[in-house]
């Protein structure tokens with residue numbers, strides 16, 4: 001089947017049998033493409049010029065039809081959306097857990113599902129997650145992917161990216177008992193706002209996977 005080809009799509013190239021075919025006449029050459037290709041165990045064919053669409057590979061009509069099919073499959077795969085059980089919003093897929101566990105266990109669950117604990121980095125993303133959690137999720141709280149484990153009070157997404165958007169509940173984060181270092185969405189008055197929580201207290205959680 002053709003439809004598995006798009007998986008290693010890479011900046012203007014897509015996998016075609018054992019080759020990469022350049023599908024953009026304007027894309028720049030990617031310096032680390034050979035290393036990427038070696039990792040994928042595929043052979044790389046780079047067109048002789050940016051104006052040629054891999055001319056050597058595309059001489060026959062049959063080949064052009066096959067390339068077009070692969071492109072259509074790529075588009076279909078991309079826009080087919082999210083893994084089973086995930087829900088799409090813009091370019092991300094979200095999974096709202098129906099199980100409760102500690103923060104590190106939640107992070108492991110998300111990795112198992114080839115995703116990560118959700119990061120909420122805009123009001124638009126926050127509105128989607130809030131709306132979905134209220135309509136369909138309904139758990140009292142959800143872990144998402146930030147902590148202040150490195151330095152107390154300095155909240156980071158996935159331990160490394162500073163927050164540019166926040167939605168803390170009133171008087172939070174309060175680091176209650178000096179032991180609250182994990183971020184949860186906490187439902188209060190029909191809205192989920194942010195609260196710092198003990199990492200070992202079981203909670204539902206939200207995983208996110210980028211398309």
Ligand SMILES: [Ca+2]
Nearest residue numbers: 148175180181
């Ligand atoms: Ca804390």
Ligand SMILES: [Ca+2]
Nearest residue numbers: 174175195196
């Ligand atoms: Ca708190």
